[in-house]
Amino acid sequence: MSTGHHTSLGLDSRKIAFWAFIGSECLLFGSLISTYLVYKGKSLVGPYPHDVLNIPFTSFSTFDLLMSSLWMVLALAAVQRNDMKWAKVWLLGTALGGLIFLGGQVWEFSHFVREGLTLHTNLFGATFFVLTGTHGLHVAVGVLWLLTLLVRALQGKLTSANAMTVEITGLYWHFVDVIWIVIFTLVYLIQ
């Protein structure tokens, strides 16, 4: 399957295109993180970050996303050696890790709204919800993508011949993970 997609560089064209997409995503998240940092500490009314951010809870979410990255590479390794039984297990684990993260984010957002922090409350609310919400949207897309792969695996349509498809899915998933590593530090830990 991959032989039909190689460029004159000997590289898979889909992989080149996807790395370029990830590069563009760096610029998107760079602008969102910059906006958060520029308006940090400039809210005129509360709630302020130290009033609402829950570090132990978010640390668990961070751990969950890191582990889902591990499961993703294990899924790729399983597909590459055509071990589809374990590929399904790791793909399901990765998707569940993403769902747990999303559930945590929904709980966090609803908790913040109950505390009086919305998109319109202050600069912290506006920049925080846009940044973390955009990341959450990326996680949701990743979970749908992973579940699609899982369904294809269950139908017997995912084999080692499709390893590049799983690798590209993994690139997306790990990118979502590294963006969270940055957000966790800049938004949650450096208040």
Place this chain on the structure above:
Amino acid sequence: MSADSAHSDSSPHVAPAGHAHPGAAVYLRIAVILFMLTVLEVGIFYVPAFHPILVPALLILSAIKFTLVVLFYMHLKMDSKIFTMIFGGPLLLATAVMIGLCFLFGVLVIR
């Protein structure tokens, strides 16, 4: 569900472009390091003695975690350098824009 039982074959896999991917053992070692770095980050946050160096320490730990995931889980260490350039260029640009804006708006100040 142990990793050992799941991965009787922990030998490196060869990617289509001919670059070997690390095996499960390497992936597990990276995961352990990432977990320990996260614990360290949260620990530094809660220990008042570390607060004078909180920001640089957290930024360094975060950069190490970012680099480990990109090098080993996204396979940039083993893959073609062209991928590194395609990703590294925009990443450097985004970082430069972030630092530039932080200086411009007074978030970062040179004394």
